[in-house]
Amino acid sequence: MSRGLKLRHPVAGTLAVAGYVIMIVPILFVVATAFTAGSTLRFPPEGLSLKWFGEALAYSPFMEAVVSSLELAVLATALALVLGVPVTLAIHRGRLPGKGLLEGLFLSPLVVPELVVGLALYQQLMIGLHLDNFTTLLLGHTALLLPYAVRVTGASLALADPALEEAARGLGASPLRAFVTVTLPMLRPGLISAGLLGFVTSFNNVPLSLLLQTRDFRTLPVTMLDYVQQSYDPMVAAASTLVLAATVVVAVVAERTVGFAKIFGGINR
Amino acid sequence: MRARSTLLLLLPGLAFLLVGFLLPAVAMLFAPPGVTFAQVIERMGAMLTDPYDLGIIWRTVRIGLIVTALCVVLGFPIASLLARSQSRWAGVLLALAIFPLLLSNVVRTFGWLVVLGSNGVIGQLLTGLGIVEKAPQLLYTELAIVLGLVQLFLPLAVITCYSAVAQVDPGLDEAARGLGASRTRSFWTILVPLSLPGIVVAATLVFAGSVTAYTTPYLLGGSSQRMLSTQLFSYASVTVDWAAASATAIVMTVLVFLVSGISALVGRKGATS
Numbered sequence: 001m002s003r004g005l006k007l008r009h010p011v012a013g014t015l016a017v018a019g020y021v022i023m024i025v026p027i028l029f030v031v032a033t034a035f036t037a038g039s040t041l042r043f044p045p046e047g048l049s050l051k052w053f054g055e056a057l058a059y060s061p062f063m064e065a066v067v068s069s070l071e072l073a074v075l076a077t078a079l080a081l082v083l084g085v086p087v088t089l090a091i092h093r094g095r096l097p098g099k100g101l102l103e104g105l106f107l108s109p110l111v112v113p114e115l116v117v118g119l120a121l122y123q124q125l126m127i128g129l130h131l132d133n134f135t136t137l138l139l140g141h142t143a144l145l146l147p148y149a150v151r152v153t154g155a156s157l158a159l160a161d162p163a164l165e166e167a168a169r170g171l172g173a174s175p176l177r178a179f180v181t182v183t184l185p186m187l188r189p190g191l192i193s194a195g196l197l198g199f200v201t202s203f204n205n206v207p208l209s210l211l212l213q214t215r216d217f218r219t220l221p222v223t224m225l226d227y228v229q230q231s232y233d234p235m236v237a238a239a240s241t242l243v244l245a246a247t248v249v250v251a252v253v254a255e256r257t258v259g260f261a262k263i264f265g266g267i268n269r
Numbered sequence: 270m271r272a273r274s275t276l277l278l279l280l281p282g283l284a285f286l287l288v289g290f291l292l293p294a295v296a297m298l299f300a301p302p303g304v305t306f307a308q309v310i311e312r313m314g315a316m317l318t319d320p321y322d323l324g325i326i327w328r329t330v331r332i333g334l335i336v337t338a339l340c341v342v343l344g345f346p347i348a349s350l351l352a353r354s355q356s357r358w359a360g361v362l363l364a365l366a367i368f369p370l371l372l373s374n375v376v377r378t379f380g381w382l383v384v385l386g387s388n389g390v391i392g393q394l395l396t397g398l399g400i401v402e403k404a405p406q407l408l409y410t411e412l413a414i415v416l417g418l419v420q421l422f423l424p425l426a427v428i429t430c431y432s433a434v435a436q437v438d439p440g441l442d443e444a445a446r447g448l449g450a451s452r453t454r455s456f457w458t459i460l461v462p463l464s465l466p467g468i469v470v471a472a473t474l475v476f477a478g479s480v481t482a483y484t485t486p487y488l489l490g491g492s493s494q495r496m497l498s499t500q501l502f503s504y505a506s507v508t509v510d511w512a513a514a515s516a517t518a519i520v521m522t523v524l525v526f527l528v529s530g531i532s533a534l535v536g537r538k539g540a541t542s
Contacts (some may be wrong), residue, residue: 009452009456012346012349012456013346015342015343016343016346016347016350018343019347020347020362020365022416022420023366023423025380026381026420027377028380029384029390032383041386041388042386042388042389043383043389043393079285083281086279087278087279089278090276090278094274094275094278096272105286108290108291109286109290111525111526111529112522113481113498113518113525115501116294116481116518116522117290117294119514119515119518120293120294121289122505123296123297123301124296127302128302139288140289143285143286143289143290144290146282146286200371203373204375206374207483207484207498211502211505221375221484224375225375225484225488228382228488236379243373244376251364251368261428264428
C-alpha cells in the first residue's frame with residue numbers, strides 16, 4: 001500500500017503547513033538579505049553582492065568570538081564526557097542505593113532556568129570568588145552539558161549487555177581493558193550523540209553565558225546580539241548565514257554517523 | 270563493581286556539578302553579595318504587589334500559555350502526519366523540523382526582524398497591496414514575541430509528539446476506521462488520547478522554555494514588552510539590584526517547577542487511571 005504524504009485532513013494539513021512556514025521561512029529571509037548590495041536589513045535585497053560576507057569575516061569582534069566560542073564548546077564538551085561517562089557507569093553498573101535520586105541530581109541543570117544559573121555563577125564565582133570569566137564559563141557550560149553526557153550515553157549503556165564485559169573479565173582481561181575493548185565500542189553512538197549535542201548546545205548558548213561576558217573573552221551568540229542592538233545592517237545577516245552553513249555541516253555529520261533523528265531521541269524524557 | 274570504585278567514578282562529576290551549578294545556585298537564592306535573605310524575601314513581597322512587576326509576571330505567563338497552546342496545535346498535526354506517512358518525503362520533512370534545534374536561537378530570531386521590522390516583508394506587503402496606509406507596528410509587540418517563541422519551540426513539540434504518536438499502534442486507527450469511524454473521529458478518540466502523555470511532556474517543555482527564554486523577548490519585545498528574563502538581566506546588569514535579581518530568579522524558577530510538578534502529577538494520574 002503506497003500512501004503518499006497527502007494532507008489527508010484539510011484542517012490538519014493547513015496547521016502543518018502553517019507550522020513549517022513559522023519554523024523555516026524567517027531563516028530563509030535572513031539568508032536572502034545577507035546577499036544584498038544595499039546597506040539596510042530589508043527584503044527584497046537591493047542588488048546582489050557578497051560584500052557583507054567579506055565585512056563579517058573581516059570584523060574582528062566576530063572572528064575573535066568565533067574562536068572563543070569554539071574553544072569553550074570543545075573544552076566543555078570534552079570535560080562533560082570525561083566526567084559524565086564514569087557517572088553513567090556508576091549509575092548503571094554500580095551497586096548504589098538511590099540511583100534514581102543520583103541520576104536526577106545530574107539532570108538537574110536542565111530544570112533550573114539557565115539565566116538563573118548564569119546569574120548565580122556571575123555573583124558567586126566571578127564577583128564572590130574572583131574567578132576569571134573563562135573559568136566560570138567553562139564550569140557553567142560543563143555542568144550544563146553533564147545531563148546530556150549522563151543521559152545520552154546512559155541510553156547506549158542500557159542497551160549493552162553487562163555479561164559481555166563480565167565474560168572479558170572472566171577470560172582474564174583487566175577491568176580497564178574490558179572497558180576499553182568491550183564497553184567503550186558499545187557506547188560509541190551515545191558518545192557521538194552526546195558530543196554533538198553538547199557542542200551545539202554550548203556553542204549556541206545565550207542565557208547561561210549572557211552575564212559572564214568580559215571584553216577579553218566574549219562568545220559569538222552574545223556578540224551578535226549586542227551588534228544588532230547597535231546597528232541594523234546586513235552584516236549580521238551574513239554572519240548568521242555563515243553560522244547556518246556551519247550548522248548544516250554539523251547536521252550532515254550527525255546524519256552520517258548516528259542518524260539525525262536518533263540524536264534527539266535521548267534527551268527529552 | 271565494588272563500592273569504592275563506584276564512588277571514585279562518581280566523585281569528579283559530582284564535584285563539578287557542585288561547583289559549577291548547585292552551590293552557586295543555592296548561594297545566589299539565599300545570600301546574594303551584600304544582601305540578606307530577608308531583603309530578598311521583602312523584595313519578592315513588593316514584587317508580588319507592585320502593578321508593574323505583576324504586569325511582567327502576568328505577561329510572561331500569558332505568553333508562555335499562548336505559545337504552548339500554539340505549539341501543541343501546530344506540532345501535533347505535523348507529528349501525526351509524519352509518523353503515519355510512508356512517503357520518503359516524511360523523513361526529509363522530519364529532518365527539516367528537527368534541524369532548527371541545532372541552529373542558534375539568535376540566528377533563528379533574526380529572521381523576524383526582517384519579516385516584522387519597519388521595512389519588513391509583512392509591512393511592505395500590506396502597504397503594497399493597499400490594505401493599510403501605513404505599515405503597522407509589528408516589531409516590539411507581544412505578537413512578535415509569540416511568533417518568535419513558536420518558531421523556537423515548535424521543533425521540540427514536533428519531536429516529542431512524534432515519539433508519542435509513533436508508539437501508538439497504527440492497527441488501532443485501522444480497526445476504528447474498519448468499524449466505521451471517520452478519520453476525524455479516529456483521530457480524536459484513538460490517536461489524541463493515546464498520545465496524551467507525550468503531548469503533556471511537549472507542553473511542559475515548551476512552557477518552561479518560553480517563560481525562561483531570553484533572546485526572543487530581548488530582540489523582538491524590546492524594553493516595552495519586558496518579560497521575567499529580560500527584567501532579570503536588567504536588574505543584574507544595568508541597575509545591579511541583587512535583591513531584585515534574586516527575587517525575580519526565584520519567581521521564574523518557582524514558575525517552572527510549579528508547572529513541571531503539575532504536569533508530572535497529571536502524567537502519573539493519566540498512567541494509573
